[in-house]
Amino acid sequence: MADRRKKISIRESIRIPSRYLLLLLSLLCILLMVLTFNIRGFASPFETVANYMIVPFQKGVSSIGEILIRKDADRRELEEIRAENRALKEENKLLQEEQTVLKEQEYELMELRKLLQIEEAYPEYEMTGARIIARDNSNWYHSFLIGKGENDGLLVDMNVLSENGLIGRLTAVGPDWARVSTIIDDNMNVSGTVLSTSDILMVSGDLKLYESGTISYGHLNDTRGRVKIGDKVVTSNISEKYLPGILIGYIASIENDANNLTKSGELIPATDFSHLNNVLVVMGKKQLPSEE
Amino acid sequence: MKRVPRLLIYCLLFFTGILLQVSLVPALKVGGIVPNVLLILIASIGIFAGELTGMTAGFLSGLILDVLFGNLLGFYALIYLLIGFIAGKVGSLLYVEDIKFPLLFIAFLDCLYGLYCFVFQFLFQNRLYGWYFFRHILLPEVIYTGLFSVILYPVLSLLYKRVLREKTASELAEEEKSVLK
Incomplete structure (x- = not known):
């Protein structure tokens, strides 16, 4: 029992009191602000770090969606009753999905064409x-x-x-x-x-x-x-x-x-x-x- | 079964929070105002897990936001650090199951956040918006964030109780007993 109490007290003493940590981190924040304000390019190493967090931003959301869709499809395959009907439905759905994808691409094409037009309007700038x-x-x-x-x-x-x-x-x-x-x-x-x-x-x-x-x-x-x-x-x-x-x-x-x-x-x-x-x-x- | 390290869950939670805040939350815009989901997350974790966790979480997520969007590195980190700390302190003093208190408290913290942004980014640039600021920016954001936390707070509370909470000594003893049986 005494041993255990001792252990706890050691752990307590190692732990930094939260108020000191607060002070420390606040000062760090203020220091960072002052440094970024005064030194140009101070933040650039942090921006490189952020790069590795941006890629998941781009890909994460869409891949989660994909996984969910795939799981749903797996479950469908397990259901054997009215398999044929389901298969046909699946095909229908796929075709519809394809259609929406095509629609989306068409829309994107239109948008990009519009952008191309502006590129022609400001021909002297490379964009x-x-x-x-x-x-x-x-x-x-x-x-x-x-x-x-x-x-x-x-x-x-x-x-x-x-x-x-x-x-x-x-x-x-x-x-x-x-x-x-x-x-x-x-x-x-x-x-x-x-x-x-x-x-x-x-x-x-x-x-x-x-x-x-x-x-x-x-x-x-x-x-x-x-x-x-x-x-x-x-x-x-x-x-x-x-x-x-x-x-x-x-x-x-x-x-x-x-x-x-x-x-x-x-x-x-x-x-x-x-x-x-x-x-x-x-x-x-x-x-x-x-x-x- | 080996437990997933708590740190990993925290990291995942806050990464998701930031991701939601920059990618999905803008879709929730009502009248040009978005709720501050990240603030709800930090304040809730602060209330549940104490000031040390709240502070660390606030500081790190604030720093990530700073790198992505801030003009000054450390600006968001400072306010989220303070919010995590206050939430943790108050949460440990007045922990109640009653849901009304944390919601009002989160709204209050959002108020604090709004004032901080206002004072340091607008007042210092001699932009004295005064009442306009209260009526059109601060008040709607506080109300929306408060309402949004009605949904988010119980979910986070459940998550914390089930997954993240450190087991108390008596619970551990109980578990040991059941294993021995």
């Missing part, structure tokens, strides 16, 4: 298609992951488009995945140009406007009042991260700012952000003189 493999879980951000990465030649800050217009840019790239931050994210800003008048404005995502499906813009310097509702807005030549001439959206409202010099309002994005499946990544970055 690659990619599939969305995971979405951000929270109600705060609107970023997602795509199934291509460094191994396919992607780099941070490459622009991402849909068949209709600008989606955003890559903010993190792993070996086989990349994170896309969208222009509707609250802290994303894009410098744009009104196509008809060549006036520069600043497009920024806004948490409040997510629901209405619009994004806001500001700093529009339009003293002559020529910009109209419905005008096209494209990325501007002076944008640091975005290639020029990519469609962002259409102006939905115009209001005078308090300073009476600039105007602001809302913009309807050209891309339907809630129904994205495939995206296009532009395989080239804007050339800028280096900062150093």
Whole structure:
């Protein structure tokens, strides 16, 4: 009995009290935050690790489904009564399944053809298609992951488009995945140009406007009042991260700012952000003189 | 029969949780709001298994989320770590079979999570949304997460009692007896 008590007390003493562990891990978190904030590329080894977790994301869900279907089929074979009937039903089902697969492929083909059209619309940029493999879980951000990465030649800050217009840019790239931050994210800003008048404005995502499906813009310097509702807005030549001439959206409202010099309002994005499946990544970055 | 190591089950559980959160949960969107399934998972495990398990689970799953989605490494890890810890502390103090308490508690933790995100990602960028934030983001998310935990909490509770719980000394003695017979 005494022996046992001794054993327990040793175990207790080895165990780190949870409050110290809490302190330790919290400090580690804060340290990590500070390091990632200050050192560029600090997170890249972690991103390589994440690569091994992305592959199951892509394949796991579908393979679980497959296993379930196979088990179901096995059980069917065991039932001998009305075997013939069942076999016929099975065949019928298979044919239907095949049909749905074909339908799906047809749909995909259509979608890819649409993407091809945009590729023709922006012929000067080399692009690659990619599939969305995971979405951000929270109600705060609107970023997602795509199934291509460094191994396919992607780099941070490459622009991402849909068949209709600008989606955003890559903010993190792993070996086989990349994170896309969208222009509707609250802290994303894009410098744009009104196509008809060549006036520069600043497009920024806004948490409040997510629901209405619009994004806001500001700093529009339009003293002559020529910009109209419905005008096209494209990325501007002076944008640091975005290639020029990519469609962002259409102006939905115009209001005078308090300073009476600039105007602001809302913009309807050209891309339907809630129904994205495939995206296009532009395989080239804007050339800028280096900062150093 | 040899028991499957508890650690493996935990890993599997949280991996599934993260996988669900990024792949299937967005399909549950109602009015642009998604429930925070991972938070329910971490809080429930914290309540059942104590603060040490809750903390570790929260920290590791938060870190994975950080690598995938976070702008700052350690941001989600910190909040999920705290949530796991608080859930474990409170759970060990006030463990009750009554289902109402854990559900309200999970909703409260989600509230905490929302406030944390708000303060550090929006307030610090001088984005003072105030009431809009409460009415349109925080409140719906808290309610939805609370409702969702009505389904998830009993399932997790059952799983924990059947598979994960460490056997007490008296139960072990009982088992030994039955084996000897």
